[in-house]
Amino acid sequence: MKSNSKGQVTIPAELRRCHGFIEGDEVEVVADDVTLRIVHARPEATRGERIIERMRGHATSSARTIDLASQQR
Numbered sequence: 518m519k520s521n522s523k524g525q526v527t528i529p530a531e532l533r534r535c536h537g538f539i540e541g542d543e544v545e546v547v548a549d550d551v552t553l554r555i556v557h558a559r560p561e562a563t564r565g566e567r568i569i570e571r572m573r574g575h576a577t578s579s580a581r582t583i584d585l586a587s588q589q590r
Contacts, residue, residue, distance in 0.1 A: 528555065537557075538557070542557060542558075543557070543558035543560065544556065544557060544558055545557075545558045545559075547570075547571065549571075
C-alpha cells in the first residue's frame with residue numbers, strides 16, 4: 518500500500534468490511550510509539566477520554582485496587 522502525494526491511503530475493502538467501516542465514517546489516526554492506528558472517531562469522547570485511550574496499555578507500575586465499601590464502615 519502506498520500513500521499518495523497528499524499522504525492519503527486506501528484501506529482495502531476486506532479490512533473495511535471486517536472492522537465495520539463504511540463510506541462517510543469519521544476516523545482518527547492514533548500514534549502509539551512507532552505505530553499508527555486507524556480507529557472510528559468518537560465525537561462524543563471528551564478530551565480526558567481521548568487521553569486515557571491514548572495512554573491505555575502504557576502503565577509501568579502494578580495497579581492496586583481499593584475496596585471503598587469496606588473503608589466506609
